[in-house]
Amino acid sequence: MKLAFWRKPDEPDYEPSKSQKRHYHAVTKNRILSGWQTAPVPVNQIIKEQLTTLRARSREQLRNNDYVRQYVRTLQNNVVGFTGVLIQSQVLRADNPKMPDVAANKAIEAAYADAGRAVDLSGRLSRNDALRTLLSSLVTDGEYIAIQHPGKDYGKYGYQIEPIDPELLDVSKTETLSNGRQVRMGIEYDARSRPVNYWFKTGYNTREYRIVPAARVLHIFYPEFVGQERGLPWLSTTLFTLKQLDAYDEAAITAARIGASKMGFFKSNNGGEYKGEELNTAKDDGSTITEAEAGVFENIGDLDFQEFNPNYPHEQFPHFKKAGLRRVASGLGAQYETIANDREGVNYTSIRHGTLEDRENWKIIQEFLINSFIRPDREAWLQSALVSRSIKIGTMPLSRTYEDYLPCRYQPRRWPWVDPAKDMKAYETEYGLNAISISQIIREKGRDPDEVFTEISEENAKMLALGITSEDVVAEM
Numbered sequence: 001m002k003l004a005f006w007r008k009p010d011e012p013d014y015e016p017s018k019s020q021k022r023h024y025h026a027v028t029k030n031r032i033l034s035g036w037q038t039a040p041v042p043v044n045q046i047i048k049e050q051l052t053t054l055r056a057r058s059r060e061q062l063r064n065n066d067y068v069r070q071y072v073r074t075l076q077n078n079v080v081g082f083t084g085v086l087i088q089s090q091v092l093r094a095d096n097p098k099m100p101d102v103a104a105n106k107a108i109e110a111a112y113a114d115a116g117r118a119v120d121l122s123g124r125l126s127r128n129d130a131l132r133t134l135l136s137s138l139v140t141d142g143e144y145i146a147i148q149h150p151g152k153d154y155g156k157y158g159y160q161i162e163p164i165d166p167e168l169l170d171v172s173k174t175e176t177l178s179n180g181r182q183v184r185m186g187i188e189y190d191a192r193s194r195p196v197n198y199w200f201k202t203g204y205n206t207r208e209y210r211i212v213p214a215a216r217v218l219h220i221f222y223p224e225f226v227g228q229e230r231g232l233p234w235l236s237t238t239l240f241t242l243k244q245l246d247a248y249d250e251a252a253i254t255a256a257r258i259g260a261s262k263m264g265f266f267k268s269n270n271g272g273e274y275k276g277e278e279l280n281t282a283k284d285d286g287s288t289i290t291e292a293e294a295g296v297f298e299n300i301g302d303l304d305f306q307e308f309n310p311n312y313p314h315e316q317f318p319h320f321k322k323a324g325l326r327r328v329a330s331g332l333g334a335q336y337e338t339i340a341n342d343r344e345g346v347n348y349t350s351i352r353h354g355t356l357e358d359r360e361n362w363k364i365i366q367e368f369l370i371n372s373f374i375r376p377d378r379e380a381w382l383q384s385a386l387v388s389r390s391i392k393i394g395t396m397p398l399s400r401t402y403e404d405y406l407p408c409r410y411q412p413r414r415w416p417w418v419d420p421a422k423d424m425k426a427y428e429t430e431y432g433l434n435a436i437s438i439s440q441i442i443r444e445k446g447r448d449p450d451e452v453f454t455e456i457s458e459e460n461a462k463m464l465a466l467g468i469t470s471e472d473v474v475a476e477m
Contacts, residue, residue: 079365
């Protein structure tokens with residue numbers, strides 16, 4: 001079968017060879033696919049050339065596009081939530097390595113929570129605020145950067161971070177240094193391509209640099225390609241569609257507003273030039289009248305009436321918008337109903353499927369967040385806090401080694417199910433089959449099992465002392 005596409009009258013038909021027929025259709029070369037790129041471009045070259053533009057347009061969309069703000073808000077609510085990522089210290093006793101060191105664990109968790117109220121140099125940013133800003137930065141900038149500051153001058157626990165605008169990490173800074181090291185897109189690498197230093201501009205309109213050791217820099221981005229050295233905004237693939245939808249919205253609203261005004265004109269039969277109204281309605285400067293006001297008809301001659309009635313909003317408007325937003329949702333890895341805030345037509349089965357898929361995406365981002373930021377940040381904080389002797393049991397600072405106090409479990413937020421009764425029934429069945437522990441059930445709800453067990457024990461002791469039972473409490477609820 002011959003390919004059907006436009007050709008010159010004297011040009012012979014084109015038919016793929018037998019070898020071409022055995023290959024992928026996507027590699028076919030013809031006029032229809034002539035603009036499709038055929039030579040791979042290194043990802044870092046793309047980043048160097050396009051990051052600044054992609055970032056500028058992504059930031060503009062966050063400022064002005066309601067759907068982008070909805071996505072960022074949803075991302076922050078589900079990945080960080082109200083409680084953030086809890087730590088469950090797992091330190092074991094020195095005299096009995098099989099038993100938890102309850103006192104040390106409580107002291108570390110309490111100190112970490114206390115330090116979380118102000119984590120940056122200004123003292124205004126809480127740990128959860130920093131996490132939410134991190135997520136927003138990934139969406140619009142593709143990366144989040146913070147400099148670690150250990151030492152006695154940096155807060156009660158001797159550790160704070162300094163968030164840096166990624167724009168200050170100069171993507172155009174590329175050179176070979178006298179020592180043989182290379183600086184690529186603002187990052188200095190050794191012979192093994194390991195980051196050694198970060199070159200931050202001291203201002204937005206300067207070529208002077210502040211050089212910071214890479215060991216003190218938290219550079220967070222989600223790599224999608226092998227060898228990728230800088231992050232790309234998560235909005236990158238959706239920007240074109242978002243901008244077109246925004247322009248379509250604006251045009252549709254304008255057309256609907258003009259259509260609601262039902263404007264009309266009077267036209268001269270002989271095509272005479274319009275000289276303005278005699279009753280002081282002409283503009284002094286003779287300019288064209290363009291105001292759209294309900295109930296107003298402009299006289300541009302004699303007698304003949306020309307109606308102007310834009311038929312908008314068009315019946316295809318919601319369908320076009322929905323198709324565009326579905327594409328945007330696919331690019332962001334979220335459900336259309338979430339991005340568009342549209343629950344019309346969904347049923348229990350569809351919302352359950354969509355919710356489960358969304359939650360798996362949130363879990364992947366949570367794991368990335370823990371490994372790339374929360375874990376290294378906590379470990380740097382713990383080391384500084386032990387050096388400053390600011391974590392105490394009573395009045396005594398912790399005295400064992402850093403490695404002894406390092407074990408920890410990270411518990412990100414979890415979500416209640418849409419049908420709690422069925423959810424708990426499933427847990428009950430799994431527990432009866434020894435397929436899950438009570439501790440795991442508690443962790444799935446975003447709580448610390450040790451904290452819950454302690455709370456239950458204290459609660460039972462208090463009710464026993466007051467001579468009441470849990471049944472009495474439930475009856476009063």
